[in-house]
């Protein structure tokens with residue numbers, strides 16, 4: 558059984574699933590692949606969201622999902638938090654961690670001056686005492702991605718990145734080197750997006766046990 562560590566499946570939370578119908582399709586596609594646990598990581602944009610309101614909305618959305626989908630996979634509440642300069646001082650930041658853990662999924666802005674990114678991540682880790690998980694490492698410019706992996710935080714890759722024949726071996730090498738720790742679908746509005754996850758299970762078959770063990774460890778709030 559597999560864990561999908563990054564998914565936008567909560568209806569109405571963001572530009573991922575916008576209806577229970579979409580969510581139902583996403584969850585049945587996930588179950589067909591043998592995904593038993595999904596970390597629900599709806600976007601949290603610090604510039605427009607408030608933590609309290611976001612959490613209320615997430616709870617309602619989760620309930621809506623559980624009421625409308627029969628026997629869903631285990632859904633773990635989390636968030637995909639966009640890194641901003643001010644994020645390290647956001648009140649209640651810890652409430653955006655994955656379930657009861659100290660791990661928090663952080664999306665790094667793709668086009669920006671870099672220095673503040675590393676300072677902000679360092680503050681989240683050393684001042685707020687949280688453990689960043691870097692979302693979709695495959696999205697960033699190579700030198701930034703390398704520096705993020707050098708920092709020693711947990712790192713997640715999107716299944717779609719493995720579809721690129723040109724880059725596939727590079728990503729597999731990073732997984733072997735333990736510079737990438739977690740696999741996510743990052744599904745948004747279309748259940749068909751799980752086809753990438755399905756293919757990645759085959760492409761990564763020798764490495765899936767380690768990636769899934771890493772997910773388990775994080776969900777148990779243990780170090781990698």
Ligand SMILES: [Fe+2]
Pocket residue numbers: 563564565598637743
């Ligand atoms: Fe995402």
